[in-house]
Amino acid sequence: MLIGEVARRSGVSARMLRHYESLGLVRPTGRTDAGYRAYSGEDIRRIFHIESLRSLGLSLREVGRALDDPGFRPSELVDDLVHRTRERIASETELLTRLRRIGAAEPAGWEDVLQIVGLLQALGSKSAGTRQRAALSSAEEAAWPVEALVEAALSETDPNVAGALRWALAQSGEGGSALLAEGLGSPVAAVRKRAVQSLVEMPDGEATALLRDALAHPDIVVRRYAALALGARGVADAVPTLIDMVVEEANDVDAADALGALASDPASADRIAARLVDCLAHGTAEPSARRRLTQALADIPGPTASRALADLAQDEDRVVALTATYILGIRDAR
Structure with a gap:
């Protein structure tokens, strides 16, 4: 032929x-x-x-x-081909991700494209200082690559860079909260923690709704961060978790402060006081926990809290009794 x-x-x-x-x-x-x-x-x-x-x-x-x-021996060559193919797929996937992020930023011209590429490269730098400067400068750009900021925030281990990334995300507008919420489903505990820490600083209503959902998250760390943030935002759903934090001595001072902020509304104050009293009566017999719960009543106004403190002033635990008496003295002096 x-x-x-x-x-x-x-x-x-x-x-x-x-x-x-x-x-x-x-x-x-x-x-x-x-x-x-x-x-x-x-x-x-x-x-x-x-x-x-x-x-x-x-x-x-x-x-x-x-x-x-x-x-x-074909097996050796096939193994090498598998390794090379995986490397090529990883490289192509990285390129695809970068292109998608550039497209999502809707650059107006090549100058914008070059700025975004530079930012993406800086966010992936081995230098913490370079990453931090990139995070801080991203808020000055006309369009933020939100996906890149979220990915960086979820993987960042340096606390200063992580703080800068959270701040940049808070300035980025819509879209960041939903992406961060996906991080709450990560199998890695550290990633879930970074996700909720970043979500806490997002100011939009979507973040509040997602944090409310996070109160039922199986990760206790996620639940606690969500509760503290929701307490500061006036969301009463956080009260049970905040009281548990006081009992368990987990950021108990911050939790008590959040309960105090929620108790600024008279109706809420009585409900919070009633929960604290119920916990004191039935929730725990641990002396240190009862003392923390008594201290938490200090920032709860209203008659329910005052009656509970009067009863606690006669408590068998001398520290609880003295704490309640001291708080009542301050309340009477106001």
């Missing part, structure tokens, strides 16, 4: 067939009377073998070795 016919049947151009011949990969076994190359059936099968191996990503040199070396 002549080279032109082989090219038509195999899909390999005549030029490439000649290249294969120059490399010694496949040589036509015959010549016509006129001196033209003549390929046998075995030659054509070899051509298809070459194309099959090339489709796996082998170089022509590797193809020749695979076909001609009797000692060739």
Whole structure:
């Protein structure tokens, strides 16, 4: 079969067939009377073998070795191909992610594209200082690559850089809260913590709704951060978690402050006081916990808290009694 016919049947151009011949990969076994190359059936099968191996990503040199070396072990080459393919996929995925982020920022011109590329490169720098400057400068750009900021915030271990990233996200407008909420589902506890810490600083209503949902999160750290933030935002749903924090001595001072802020409304004050009293009566027998609950009543106004403190002034626990008496003295002096 002549080279032109082989090219038509195999899909390999005549030029490439000649290249294969120059490399010694496949040589036509015959010549016509006129001196033209003549390929046998075995030659054509070899051509298809070459194309099959090339489709796996082998170089022509590797193809020749695979076909001609009797000692060739395909498993080693396949393992190497798997490794190279994974690296290529990772590289292509990184490029795709970068392109998607650039597109999401809706650059108006190439100058904007170059600025965004520079920012993305800086956020991925090994230098903490470079990452921090990139986070702080991102708020000055016309369009923020929110996805990149969220990814950086969820992976950042340096506290100063993490703070700058959270601030940048808080300035970024819509979109960041929902992306951060996805981080709450991470199997890595540190990522969940960074996600809720960042969500706490988001000022929008969507963040408040997501934090309210986070009160039911299985991760206690997430629940506690959400409760503190919601207490500061006046969301009464946080009260049970805040009281648990007081009992468990987990950021108990901040939790008590949040309860005090929620108690600024008279109706809320009585409900919070009633919960604290119930916890004192039935929730725990641990002396240190009862003392913290008594201290928490100090910032709760209203008659329910005052009556509870009067009862606690007669408590068998001398520290509880003295604490309640002291608080009542301050309240009477106001």
